[in-house]
Structures are given as C-alpha cells and as structure tokens.
C-alpha cells in the first residue's frame with residue numbers, strides 16, 4: 001500500500017468543465033445508469049467521468065465503497081481526511097482496511113501546519129466555533145486535494161435526510177466544475193449491513209461500542225440503541241453536519257458518511 005500525503009498543495013481549480021456541459025453529462029449518465037446497481041455506477045464513475053477520487057472517512061459504513069473501488073481498481077485515488085482529531089481506532093482501521101483491500105493510492109489529507117498555527121494553535125477551536133474548525137480541518141484540505149479531479153464519489157444516500165430524498169447517482173457540484181457521484185443513493189440501511197456481511201468486511205471497532213456514526217473524537221458520542229445514528233455527532237450543539245458538500249458555490253452542512 002502506498003500512502004501519499006496531500007494537504008500541503010496550493011489551492012486551485014478543478015478540471016472544471018463548463019456548467020452546461022457538466023449538467024448534460026450528469027443527465028446523460030443518470031439516464032443511462034438509472035436502473036443499475038451501485039457497483040455498476042461505481043464502474044461508470046471510474047470509467048466515464050474522467051479523473052475521479054473516492055472521498056472516505058473510514059467511518060462506520062465506509063468499507064462498502066472502499067471494497068467496491070478495490071474490486072474495480074485498487075489504484076483508485078482514495079482521499080482520507082485526517083483532521084488530527086480522529087479516534088485512534090479510526091486511524092488504525094484506516095491502515096488495516098487499506099491493507100486488507102489492497103488499496104494502493106490512499107492519500108491522507110490534512111490542514112497545513114500554517115493554517116493550524118494561525119487558526120487553531122491550541123486545538124480548542126472545536127469547542128467555541130465548530131464550523132470554523134470543520135472548515136479548517138475538513139473543507140479546505142479537501143478542496144485543495146480535489147483540485148484537478150473531474151469528480152468525487154460519496155457515500156450519501158436518499159434515506160439520510162429530506163434534502164437527499166431525490167439524490168441522483170450523478171450530480172453537478174455547483175461552483176467547482178466537478179461531478180459528485182453517489183453510488184449508494186438508493187440504498188437502505190439494511191443494504192449496507194447485508195453488503196458488509198456478505199463480503200465479510202471488517203467493521204469499524206467503535207460500531208459495536210455504540211457509535212453508528214463516527215467523526216472526530218471531541219465531537220462524537222455513543223448513542224443508545226434505536227436512537228438516530230447521528231444523535232451522537234456534535235451533541236448539545238445546533239451543528240449536525242460537517243460541511244464538505246457544495247451547493248450553489250457554498251459549502252452545505254452535510255454528513256460525514258463518505
């Protein structure tokens with residue numbers, strides 16, 4: 001397995017297709033793959049969209065897309081955002097899953113040391129301004145890492161919220177010139193569990209300890225059985241999403257289940 005550090009490159013634009021052409025491309029891809037499986041959509045994303053990365057948190061459900069990518073092409077670029085606030089278990093899991101699946105192009109994305117020193121020198125920004133902390137440690141590093149890519153694959157699903165109820169497999173990411181691909185858009189929670197069991201994939205160790213949704217350690221708490229899986233994220237705060245998806249040129253607060 002090769003690990004690449006990718007967080008210190010300058011910000012820049014993406015491959016950047018014109019908006020009209022991109023919308024046409026997304027519409028054509030959706031029409032063609034509408035009734036196909038998640039695996040077929042993943043194939044299409046990697047074969048037909050251009051330079052595409054899988055963005056993964058190596059969280060509770062991430063292993064599904066990581067496995068699909070590994071089966072199709074082990075050299076698929078996988079972007080892992082290390083906020084330097086993650087659980088140790090996540091870091092260990094990331095290494096173990098990457099090795100087990102044979103992924104050869106996992107890129108670890110971090111905020112630059114300069115940005116950390118300027119914005120969060122004592123590591124407490126998450127306590128008083130979690131939005132700024134997520135922007136520093138997740139959004140900006142990911143934006144830099146995605147420069148030059150034509151699209152990125154996410155784990156978003158229709159069932160996760162009202163705003164995702166009409167989620168398509170292929171969508172235009174407003175303001176970046178990229179496509180976003182959601183192979184699991186139509187999956188239900190049971191589909192995720194079935195896929196993991198049938199393929200005997202390793203689970204994140206915190207899932208069995210009450211963490212169905214796993215983000216940074218200071219901002220994630222266990223939830224009671226039957227509770228909303230995301231109830232343990234930013235508990236006690238209004239914040240519910242991490243903010244790495246763009247709509248109309250702005251970052252929207254949408255969850256971490258990449």
Ligand code: SF4
Nearest residue numbers: 126130133134216219
């Ligand atoms: S989840 Fe918490 S610690 Fe992680 S980047 Fe966001 S605010 Fe910071």
